[in-house]
Amino acid sequence: METLLNITIFLPLLGIPLVTLIKGDTAKKWIALLITSATFLISLPLMFNFDIVNSGLAQYITEGAPISSSLDIKYLVGLDGLSLLLFMLTTFMGPIVILSSWDSVSKHLSAYLSMLLLLQTASLGVFASLDLIVFYVFFELSLIPMYFLIGIWGGSDRIRATIKFFIYTLVGSLIMLVGLIYVGYDAGMSMNGFSFTTDWRFLSSDAYKIGLVQQTYLFVAFALAFCIKVPLFPFHTWLPYAHTEAPTAGSVVLAAIMLKMGTYGLIRVCLPLFPNAFMEFAPYMATLAVIGIIYGALVAMVQKDVKKLVAYSSVSHLGFVVLGIFALNTVAVQGAIIQMINHGLSTGALFLIVGMIYDRRHTRMIKDFGGIAKQLPVFTVMFMIATLASIGLPGLNGFIGEFLILNGSFFSELYNNKVYAILAATGVILAAVYMLWMFQRVMFGPLEKEENKKLLDLNAREIGLLVPLMIFMFWIGIHPVNFTKYSENQVTELIIASKEKSMAVLEQAKTEELPDWTAEFYGLNKDQQENEFLTASE
């Protein structure tokens, strides 16, 4: 099984020399398709053999030797309940992504396929890493192929979009790198034998605690990088640019996989490492999340370009995920995890659908369409299902995530305020407004434009790549337990452990001299004040 995990991560890399060396465009595409399909198939046993009861423990671990006797940095991969579903989503999307651009990309085909394959390995690596430096390397590595995908195969304004995307996310990650190095040395001090360690098993254990002052700075450094990636309002402006300029395959990977690295980082890294800061910052993060939900929806509503509309809808949807993560109870966090998968499926499908219509008409402007439902019955059904999934219709996947997130946030002890969930729930109304309005203007009404009268319905390849997504949308909508069970135990344990760790840190902090702002921020002088207040009133 350990070997299988490693093969899954690196098999796509093997495809790079193959697609470069083999002659013939069709052969190249088939190689890429076979490699990604094989990756998916090989990854399946990882899911079937996963020990659900002990989902909190990383499984299928491969551990390399530390790179030096004092630096405990090593190749360390494995899967646990938090990463498994995202890992599987990545392998599942692989062949779909390759198929999506089967007919639409011919420029520098080898390089194009190589980038997609490299992106696949990088994404898988992010989710499987159990060493923070390895995590960081994969995290950064995923930027590079995406940079080229947008920069070379993108739309007319691709250069600006690429630079914005690259620099924005890079700045975030560099700040995180600084924090990461600090954590490495700090952890090294509390560990015997090394001066530096980023072994996740140690960092996340209760043996390693970070002081309140440091937690605050480090949380900001890490959370900033992840929030840019999510993207959380107000760090989202790179996303609409990147999506409108990216080729379809790039948009699909970006939406389905790469944005999840941000939300994944928040729960994977920020919570166990900085539990106190995580909890104290929760109301602020929730505020940004709620603003993002409403703001993203309102801005989506007035977009004239379908793809940009879907991009802004992502800002809104990922706001839900962030809201769920910071609610920090099992209901909401489980909702957030399944919602990451849901967003990957339904927004992935929406970008594929937008790509299909773009391939036919070379426009994505809403006003260029109208009435095409008549011309494209199968396309209409697929588009409708993806739309309904996106607006959270019960019976489809989106509802499960949104409901659990909102329900959990409603009684979250961290927020201790119903307003977050109530305001966020207005997103349910707004989503119906912007999605159905767009759908109506594109699909319904009289078929008037000559160009639209000649449109052809989906071909077998296009149906074939949408149907698997649809199956999972229904499956998760009707029987989500099949998916949520993987993270259930881990999430429950993680929340308890993080709370205990934060209590321990607080206890320890009481004995220490702290700057005023820290004591105030973490409510340390509250007890004292209350006591004084009580004595005064007596």
Added chain:
Amino acid sequence: MESATALFSLIIALPLAGFLINGLTGLFVESYRSKKQLIGIIANTAVFIPFIVAFYFFVNMNADSGALVYKLFTWIEAGTFSVDIAYRVDQLSVMMTLIVTGVGFLIHLYSMGYMSHDEGYWKFFAYLNLFIFAMLNLVLGNNLLLLFLGWEGVGVCSYLLIGFWYQDMAKSDAAKKAFIYNRIGDFAFLIAMFMIFQSVGSLNFDVIFNNLGGISEGYKVAIGLLMFVGATGKSAQIPLFVWLPDAMAGPTPVSALIHAATMVTSGIYLISRMSPMYVMIPEVMLIVALIGALTAIVAATIAITQNDIKAVLAYSTVSQLGYMFLALGAGGFTAAMFHVMTHAFFKACLFLGSGSVIHAMEHVEHGLHKEGKDVHFDPQDMRFMGGLREYMPSTYKTFLIATIAISGFPLLSGFFSKDEILAFTMNAGFVEGGSWLYIALWVVGIMTAFLTAFYMFRLTFTTFHGSFKLPSKIKEALGSEKFLHESPWTMTVPLWILAVLAIFGGYLGVPNFIAETFTGQPAHINLLHDWLYNINADYGIVLGKGFKWILLVASIIVAVSGILLALRMYNNDQQEESDALIANKFGGLYKLWKDKYNFDDVYEGLISKPMVKFSDKVLAVFDMKVVDGIVNAIAGTVKLFGSLFRYTQTGVVSNYALAFVIGVIIILYLMIM
């Protein structure tokens, strides 16, 4: 699976199967779409068998049977939250199931004739089956979340069916409007569920009812109000009712099934289901009654002014739904369910009858076109009709019966259910702690009853009596009455069945006091009340027998006077003169009715337009200029990065890719070794 579970599953599974068979085959096999007979039979069977099965469950139950719960599987589970796909067969749900599948089947049958020339025939029946499936989840769900699945499911079917002829932008506008207004209600419903879960830790009905004490007083009021807001969306009450009149854009069988007989009564079902909680919050009950009564009279006054045959029926539906909420708010949950049932019979009959009329008018238009006359008129406008009774005897007779029933004329179904509602309304003013406002609401109710009889007979007389007016309005249409014809049997048979039900359906709920007056003994002739007494927490009746007789006579008097006034004003081709007369008499008030109280304009002017404008002119600009502007400004100060990366962008990509891959391999190699 146990045999009872398997049998029960048929009720849910067959409509879904019908949807899948017709929907998927129709979508992918083009030749299937023309096999209309087959498609229709599949869809009809998929509703008829569930009706039979539900009937079997019904006869095997009595009023004291406990609820049968059939759990299929666990739906959602996360932390403390758990909810099942589980169904609940009890007195209330079996009653709703019989209405949904019974009336649903008749409308399916009718649609085989009505939709026979439509190219989307397969799609229509697929949607109709899907609707039945969703509706059954709504009424049979054993927890609020499964009910909510059905609740939103019927909303989507309604969306798809209102916009069935989607090439007409106005129709797809109406569909979207319906969905969005419903979503506003659903938002409130969601919050109510969060509150319930937070208080009792479950959304399961039994658990909720057993732990009502665990919900704080404030929460109960909030939950009651929020659920009611949800109900105002689905059941078209003030302030969210404006979608329902527009929803008439859908094919007429849809109006009958979804927008009259079943879906729009979901809100009443919900509150009736939650009645044990509602009786604990009388202040919310009063609000429910107030909104219901207000909606009833507002919609009734609009109905007087309409000329579109379906618009009159639509406002009539809104008004009758208001009546049902009045009953709920007055503690007459059973009375409300009684009216749900009788209304399903007579309103479905009326809508299907109007469909038959529209069908005939369209036939006239087509006939004229065939003669080479380019005549266009609105086949739903009753000013072109008149005298149709000669040409469409079955449609006329059934329509007349249903009209008499809805008017509350003695001994037909509407008479009993409406009287029950009015009696409960008055009663609520006299129960312990009751508010005098209920007595005022009784006055509103009785005025509405008068208006109902009046506008319904205005509609019937104008459409069926007098002479056929199309030729006098449009010269080329002279002699066009030869194209008028009665509809085929698939359409008239459902009409007759519904008409019979509209006559006799009321005998399930004859008030006990009528028998008691004559026998002097406590009587049990109100079968419906006896059937539902375990589920509905009705207020006790405190009114004396004599008082009840007075109320009964009062409602007879208003119904008869409404009918007589309409007879005087509309029986003989005087519709336009009489309308003008009313307009003169009421002046500005009439204009307000005609303008539908300007609800739509106010919403559009105050909410939707400003919201779009704000998003477009403020937020979208803010996003580009401010949020992104700050990012750009920061980036601008670090231009070094920019120029660096712009530089690397030129060059051969594969080289870069190769370099990166090699680099990564080296790093990984170092780590693993």
